[in-house]
Amino acid sequence: GRRGGEPMEPPLPGEEEEEVTNVVPEKAAMLLEPLPMSFAHLEKAVKLYAAHGGVEDGQPLSIDALPVVEEPVAPVAKGDALSSNPSVAAGGAATTSSGGLSADAEVVDAAAAVYAIPELGELGRVFRSCAPVELTESETEYVVKCVKHILDGHVVLQFDVTNTIAEQQLVDVSMKVENSEPELYDEILSIKCDKLVYGVQGSCFVVLARNPEAPISHASFNCELEFRVVEVDPDTGDIEGDEDGFEENYPVETLDLNTADYMAKVSLGDFRRAWETTPNDCDVEEKFALQQFKKLEDAVENVIEFLGMQPCDGSDKVQHAKKGAPHPLYLSGKFVGNVPVLVRAMLQLDSSQMILRICVRSQDEAVSRMVADCIR
Structure with a gap:
């Protein structure tokens, strides 16, 4: 259930580290601007873009115009070959054993059946x-x-x-x-x-x-x-x-x-940088008591599932440093309409009650609210 009170924001990744200021020439800074995706993801996005008429509309190619390529999902043991790797079924490509997209991975487009039917392609x-x-x-x-x-x-x-x-x-x-x-x-x-x-x-x-x-x-x-x-x-x-x-x-x-079906599991690059460069005027902050969870691991796993987002900086792994210590969770994704979304959350078992404090940041307040309302 939802509870009142001011949410306590977790520290950003690397916030505890000493700030180092580097002076970078302006032209060099343009070249150093990080890609919001890996080269393997970029290659697949361009292939999907070209496969479905993207090169025919006369518009200049940009990162925002590319189809989203989701992060690989760990294989599920149950089911057949198609359903046992959700990332492939959901338009992903074959993955390496380390979980990343392999460089020569076959581009599997789960939407191909839709594009093949004229009424749906329209x-x-x-x-x-x-x-x-x-x-x-x-x-x-x-x-x-x-x-x-x-x-x-x-x-x-x-x-x-x-x-x-x-x-x-x-x-x-x-x-x-x-x-x-x-x-x-x-x-x-x-x-x-x-x-x-x-x-x-x-x-x-x-x-x-x-x-x-x-x-x-x-x-x-x-x-x-x-x-x-x-x-x-x-x-x-x-x-x-x-x-x-x-x-x-x-x-x-x-x-x-579900609302989470509208969220693509994608990394937005460095989480701290993305958070600090996104305006906060559409933030939605909430505090919830998650009555159904007594273990941090279960709560973390289910919050990620509720929101349908990509965990960042290894924050999906719970480190048991001290009993009752809060666990920070950082998530990123893109909502339908290509809206980048970031989440900073804090989970803590407080007097046998699981408390979730969450801040959703995007540049669309309606999207931030819909994402926060995924918690149930």
């Missing part, structure tokens, strides 16, 4: 693609997972469906969704998958228009697969019986769309 560039969410168990007759593609004014829900029944062919496959937040999202388009043969994944899509006047908040969607079943010979694939088949509905798990 919506504009995808800001980020979330890692696939499984909406069924992997052993069920119809396996469904969803990739949420975030655009400036829309969300494209890509439902990947696999038919695991050899005696069936699915026809006119679509996903019916019921939206918990009609003031925020309006379904404007549904694209069917014409045919699903045994064992071959296909995709259907639902497009949501987002109301720009409404703050982004959590929404849930009840999802039900709708299709016709045509019986086939499992050996030859030839249709047996009625060619029209029979209609079938198949409910799947509820899909959540």
Whole structure:
């Protein structure tokens, strides 16, 4: 729950070190301006930019015009090859064992399926693609997972469906969704998958228009697969019986769309420099009591997950110097619309209660407020 009181800001990384003033000539300073991303990230961003018409619009190429390239996420043991590495699924590239992008990594664009369909390509560039969410168990007759593609004014829900029944062919496959937040999202388009043969994944899509006047908040969607079943010979694939088949509905798990889905996990370069060079007039400060956490490690992990941001300066690792000592947490990211966001937080177990003090800094007060409101 939220609590009142003045938040205590953690020190910035390196703040305890002695200040050293270096006089740098103006021309040299321009050359020394750090890139806000690694060269591997820059290379991938340029490739993605060129792949989707960026070089054809006649506009000069700039860092801000490039697609965001998110930081690699540690592989998850569960699931198949696609879902086991969220960074690849979410438009990342293959990673090295040390967690960084490898120099010759293949560029994997999770939004390629969106750009391949003319009606979806017209919506504009995808800001980020979330890692696939499984909406069924992997052993069920119809396996469904969803990739949420975030655009400036829309969300494209890509439902990947696999038919695991050899005696069936699915026809006119679509996903019916019921939206918990009609003031925020309006379904404007549904694209069917014409045919699903045994064992071959296909995709259907639902497009949501987002109301720009409404703050982004959590929404849930009840999802039900709708299709016709045509019986086939499992050996030859030839249709047996009625060619029209029979209609079938198949409910799947509820899909959540969170504010954190709109946040790209990217580094903004040196955290202290980024913090000090961003104006503070849109800061949002809050203090929360996180009743559900009794361990610092759990609280740190969940705050990062709530916000969907990239930890900086190793602050996601808890150092147990002294029991009850506060733990500083530094996070960075880019919110939809390419808005850089920085977070300074302090977590402390105080009289068996986990206290979170947080300051969100961006150049858009509405964005700072939406990010702070992610804590629940």
